Amino acid sequence: MKKILAILLAAMMTATAFAGCGEGGSGSGSGSGSGDNSGSDTSSSDSTADDDSADALVDETGYWVDPSAFGEENNITLKVWAPDKAVSLVKEQIDAFQKHYSDITFKSIDVVAQGEGDAATQLLNDPETAADVFSFASDQLNKLVNAGVISEVAFLNTVSGANDPKTVEAGTVDGALYAYPETNDNGYYLVYDNTVVTADQAKTLEGVLEACKAAGKKFIFDCGNGYYSCTFAFTAGVEIDGLETVGDEQKQKFTDYDPDKAVETLMAFSALMKQYKGTWTSLDVAKIASGFTTATLGAGVDGSWNTVPDQEALGDKFGAAKLPTINVNGEDKQLKSMFGYKYIGVNGSSKFPNAAQILALYLAGEECQTQRAANLGWGPSNLKSQQDKAVTDSAVLKAIQEQSANACAQVNIADTFWSPMGNLGTKLFADDTDPTDKAYFTKLLEETIKNIRDEA
Amino acid sequence: MTYVEYKQLNPFQKFAYKFKTFFKNLPRAVGRFFKGIGKAIVKFFVAIARGFKNYGTTFVKGDWATKLSYIIFGVGDLHKGKIYKGLIFFAAEVLYILYMIFFGWQYISKFGTLGTVATTYVKKGISKVPVYGDNSMLILLYSVLTIVITIAVFAMYIANIKDAYKHQVMRENGKKPTSMIYDMREFLDGKYHITLLSFPVLMICVFNILPLIFMILIAFTNYDKAHMPPANLFTWVGFDNFAALFDIVNTPKKAHTFLSLTGWTLLWAVLATFTNYILGMIVALMINKKGIKLKALWRTLFVITIAVPQFVSLLLMNQMLATDGAVNVLLTEISHLFGNTTQIEIDFLGKSEVLARTTIVIVNCWVGIPYTILSMSGILMNIPADLYESATIDGASPFKTFTAITLPYMIFVTTPQLITSFVGNINNFNVIYLLSKGGPSTEEFYQAGKTDILVTWLFTLSMTSQDYGLAAAIGILVFIVCATISLIIYNNSKSMKDEEAFS
Numbered sequence: 001m002k003k004i005l006a007i008l009l010a011a012m013m014t015a016t017a018f019a020g021c022g023e024g025g026s027g028s029g030s031g032s033g034s035g036d037n038s039g040s041d042t043s044s045s046d047s048t049a050d051d052d053s054a055d056a057l058v059d060e061t062g063y064w065v066d067p068s069a070f071g072e073e074n075n076i077t078l079k080v081w082a083p084d085k086a087v088s089l090v091k092e093q094i095d096a097f098q099k100h101y102s103d104i105t106f107k108s109i110d111v112v113a114q115g116e117g118d119a120a121t122q123l124l125n126d127p128e129t130a131a132d133v134f135s136f137a138s139d140q141l142n143k144l145v146n147a148g149v150i151s152e153v154a155f156l157n158t159v160s161g162a163n164d165p166k167t168v169e170a171g172t173v174d175g176a177l178y179a180y181p182e183t184n185d186n187g188y189y190l191v192y193d194n195t196v197v198t199a200d201q202a203k204t205l206e207g208v209l210e211a212c213k214a215a216g217k218k219f220i221f222d223c224g225n226g227y228y229s230c231t232f233a234f235t236a237g238v239e240i241d242g243l244e245t246v247g248d249e250q251k252q253k254f255t256d257y258d259p260d261k262a263v264e265t266l267m268a269f270s271a272l273m274k275q276y277k278g279t280w281t282s283l284d285v286a287k288i289a290s291g292f293t294t295a296t297l298g299a300g301v302d303g304s305w306n307t308v309p310d311q312e313a314l315g316d317k318f319g320a321a322k323l324p325t326i327n328v329n330g331e332d333k334q335l336k337s338m339f340g341y342k343y344i345g346v347n348g349s350s351k352f353p354n355a356a357q358i359l360a361l362y363l364a365g366e367e368c369q370t371q372r373a374a375n376l377g378w379g380p381s382n383l384k385s386q387q388d389k390a391v392t393d394s395a396v397l398k399a400i401q402e403q404s405a406n407a408c409a410q411v412n413i414a415d416t417f418w419s420p421m422g423n424l425g426t427k428l429f430a431d432d433t434d435p436t437d438k439a440y441f442t443k444l445l446e447e448t449i450k451n452i453r454d455e456a
Numbered sequence: 457m458t459y460v461e462y463k464q465l466n467p468f469q470k471f472a473y474k475f476k477t478f479f480k481n482l483p484r485a486v487g488r489f490f491k492g493i494g495k496a497i498v499k500f501f502v503a504i505a506r507g508f509k510n511y512g513t514t515f516v517k518g519d520w521a522t523k524l525s526y527i528i529f530g531v532g533d534l535h536k537g538k539i540y541k542g543l544i545f546f547a548a549e550v551l552y553i554l555y556m557i558f559f560g561w562q563y564i565s566k567f568g569t570l571g572t573v574a575t576t577y578v579k580k581g582i583s584k585v586p587v588y589g590d591n592s593m594l595i596l597l598y599s600v601l602t603i604v605i606t607i608a609v610f611a612m613y614i615a616n617i618k619d620a621y622k623h624q625v626m627r628e629n630g631k632k633p634t635s636m637i638y639d640m641r642e643f644l645d646g647k648y649h650i651t652l653l654s655f656p657v658l659m660i661c662v663f664n665i666l667p668l669i670f671m672i673l674i675a676f677t678n679y680d681k682a683h684m685p686p687a688n689l690f691t692w693v694g695f696d697n698f699a700a701l702f703d704i705v706n707t708p709k710k711a712h713t714f715l716s717l718t719g720w721t722l723l724w725a726v727l728a729t730f731t732n733y734i735l736g737m738i739v740a741l742m743i744n745k746k747g748i749k750l751k752a753l754w755r756t757l758f759v760i761t762i763a764v765p766q767f768v769s770l771l772l773m774n775q776m777l778a779t780d781g782a783v784n785v786l787l788t789e790i791s792h793l794f795g796n797t798t799q800i801e802i803d804f805l806g807k808s809e810v811l812a813r814t815t816i817v818i819v820n821c822w823v824g825i826p827y828t829i830l831s832m833s834g835i836l837m838n839i840p841a842d843l844y845e846s847a848t849i850d851g852a853s854p855f856k857t858f859t860a861i862t863l864p865y866m867i868f869v870t871t872p873q874l875i876t877s878f879v880g881n882i883n884n885f886n887v888i889y890l891l892s893k894g895g896p897s898t899e900e901f902y903q904a905g906k907t908d909i910l911v912t913w914l915f916t917l918s919m920t921s922q923d924y925g926l927a928a929a930i931g932i933l934v935f936i937v938c939a940t941i942s943l944i945i946y947n948n949s950k951s952m953k954d955e956e957a958f959s
Contacts (some may be wrong), residue, residue, distance in 0.1 A: 003648070006648070006652055007652060009652075010652040010653060010655070010656050011656075013653075013656040013660070014655060014656040014659045014660075054582040054583075057582070069581075069582050070581075071581035071582070072581075073581075124684070127686065143681070143684070146681070146682070146684055146687065146688065147684040147685070147686065147687050147688070148575050148586045148588070148686060148687020148688070149586075149686065149687070151583055151584060151585055151586070152577075152583075152584045154582040154583045154584070155582075224806065224895075224897070248678075248682055248683075249682050250681070250682055278798070278799065281779070281780070281801075282779075283778075283779070283780060287780070346583070348585055348586040349585075349586075349588075350585075353580060353581065353583040353585050354580075354581040354582050354583055356583075357582060357583045415681060415920055415921040415922060416903060416921055418920075419897060419903060419905075419916075419920075420899065422897055423897035423898060423899055424899075426806065426896070426897050427899070430807060431807070444899060447899035447900075448899055450709075451709070451899060451902065451903075454902070
C-alpha cells in the first residue's frame, strides 16, 4: 500500500514538472487589433536585371505565369495561412490555381486558419513548420524583414505595376519589395446616423459634435488607444517617417514639425473635448455598433472591420465619410489617421520557394482580389479591382479610399509607439487637463516622443 | 525587560515592545542568514577539495584496471566481474563522445560569442531565399543542454572511478561483486526511493531546470527586437540589462520606472495580503461565532464566488467599472433620486493613480477573501475547545480570549501561508493585468502605467517590445526580492522556531 502511494506521489511530481509547458500567451500588444508597419521611405522603382527574368514569365493577366517558372519543383506540398473568414474562399481559389497549372503535380496545398494580426509572431515561433504563403497586416512587415523570415517578391515589376503605389511603397524595405499587396482598407473612418448628422455637418468635427449634442447623442472616439489617438499627433503635423538606426537600435523617426503649431492643434483637440464634455466619449470601438442599436450614439470613428455590424445596427440611417476637419485658430485642418494594408508573404524557409511565389502572385492578383471584394467586402489594392462595381458602389470603401489619402501608412512602426500615443490621447481627454496650459502640452508632446524613441 | 515586567504592560505597550524587538533583532537575523550562506559556501569548497584528494589517492592505490578507468569508463568494473555496470559506464562514454562530435560541439564551441556567421541571401530559380547563418538562440539553448549533459557525464565518471575502486577493495578482501539480479532487486527494496524519484527528477531537470538556466542566461544578452534570430545574432552584454534598471544617469526613465514599480509592487503585495488576511479572518470569526444560525449557508455563499473562475470575475469587474459600466449607471440612477441630472462617469481604473490603486485592492478583496475564510474556518474549528473552557473559568473576557488564544494560534498556523500569499501577490499578474492593464497610462514611465507591477511590466516588455534581455533581468530581480523576503520572514517565524507549540 505504501509503495502504491509513493508511486502516485512520484507520478504527481512528474506531472508538475510539465506545469509550465503550456503554450505561451499570444499577446497582441498595445496597438490596434490590426497590423502596424508599412514601409514609407523607399521607392520600389529600381529593379535588378535578374528580377526581369521572373517578370517576363508573367502573362498578360498579371497573375498567371509560364509553367517554366516552377523550375525543377514538382510533387509540391504547400501550406497557406488565411484568416478564418477567408478560408473557404481561398480554398476555392487554390483549386482554380491547381487546375490552371495542370502540368505540375501538387501533392497537397493546405489552407489553415490564422489571423493576420499575429501571423508574424506565429511565423517567428518556428519558421520551419509555418506556412509557405501567409496573409499578414502591414505592421508586422518590419519584424518579418528584420528576422529575415520573409522572401523578397520575385515578380517585382508586375506587382508594383498592378497595385496602388501606396501599398507597394509600404511593402518596400531598403529598396526591396517584400510582400504582395492584398488589401487597401485597414483603417478607420467616420460612421454616423444620418438622421442626427447631415452629410454636410460630417465634414467638420465641430459640426459632428454640435449635431450630436443638439440631439442629445454621443460621439465615440477612442482616445486611450494609440491606434486611434495617433490621429491627434498626425493632424498636428507630428507624422511618422519610418525607422532610423541609432547605434544598434532602431528608433521611430518623425517628420520635422513646428512644435508651436503642433501644440496649438493638440490644444484645439483638447478644448473641443472639454467643450463637448458628455458628448465626446472615449470608448472602445466595440461600443459603437451597440450605441447605434440603442440609439444613444450619433456618430463614431470606427474601423473598417466593424462595417457590417454598424450597417446592421443603423440600417437605412447608415452614413459613412472620411474623417472630418478640425478648426485650429481659424484654419480647417483635415484629420490624418493611421492606415494599414494587408499583404501576402512568402516564407523564406519554404521548401518550394518558386511555387510559393507563384501561388502568392495568384492569390494577390486581380481575379482573387475582385472575388474577395465581392464576397468579403475587402477593399482591393489592385488597380483594376478597384474599378470593379462591388468597390465603386460601396460608400464605406469610398470613404476609406478618401481617408487613405490623408493618412500615415502603418508600416515601420516601433513597438514602443502605441502606448505613449495612447497616453497622449488619454491626457488630452482627461478632465483635469487645462486646454489653455501651453507649457503642459509642450512637455506632454516632448515626453511622448521621447518615450516612443526610447530616449530615456 | 524581565518576564514579570513584560506581563504588566498593557496590550499596546506589549505590541510596541514586540515591534521594537523585531526590528532590533532584524539586523542579527539578516546577519545570521548571510553567515549561513557563507558557511554553506565554505562547506561546498571543502567538499570539492575532499573530492580532489580522493581522486588522487584512489589513483595511487588503484590497480591497473582502476587506473585505466580514469580514461576509459567501466574498465575497472569489467575487470572485477561487474559486467553490466561496466558496460553501462562504457556506453555512457561512447554516447557522450558521439553526441559531442555530431551535435554538441558545434554549439558549445560558439557559446562564448553566440555565433558570428551572418545570414546571406541567394537567388534560387525565380526567388531569392535566405541562407541562415548562426542562430544565437539555438546556440544558447543547445549549449545549456550540452553543459548539463556534460555535468551528468562527469558525475558518472566520478561514480565509475569510485565503483572501480570499491570493487577492487572487495576483491582484495575476497568478496565477489553482487550480481545484476541482486542489484535490480535492491531497487525494489533498499533503493526503492531511487526507482521512484529518478524519472520525476529527470523530468524536472528537462522541463524546469533547463529552461530556467536558459532564461537566466538571456538576462545577460542583448536579445531584443533589433537582434532577432534567425537572421540576426545576439551576444553577451554582461550586466548591461541590470545596469539599465539602476542607472539614473544614463537611462533615467527605465531606472525611474523600475524603482517606482518596485515600490508599488511591494506596497501592493502588503496591502493585498493583509486586507485579505484580516478581512477574511473577521468574516470567518463572525461565521464561526457561537449562536450564529445557518453557518453552512453563509460559508457556502462565500464559496460560490470561488466557483466563478477568477479571470471571469476580473474581466466582469473591468467592464462594470468602465466609464459607461454598471457601477457608473447605478451611481447615476441613485444620484437622480437626489436631484442630480447629469451622468456620473467616474473612470475608476484609467485616471487617478490613487483611485485606480484603491479600486484594484478592493476588487482583489472580492476575489481573495473567500479563500481566507475557507482556511480560517478550518483552523478556527481546530482550536482545542478546552483552551476556551479554561479561559472562561478563569474569567477571561472575549477580547482577551481572542488575543491570547485565537490570534496566536492562527498566526502560528498561517505564517507559511502568509508568506506564500505575499510572494504570490508580488507576482499577481491576473488581478492587475485583467483589471487595469497597468493603466492609468503616464508619460513618466517607460512602457508601463501607474498600476503596473514588475511582472506585468515584464510581460509588456517581452510581448510588446520584445526586450527579452531586459525582461529576463527583471525576472531575476523579482526572484531575488521574493526569495530574500520569504527566507527572512520564515526563519524568524514561530512556526519555524518552535514547531512543537500547539501540538
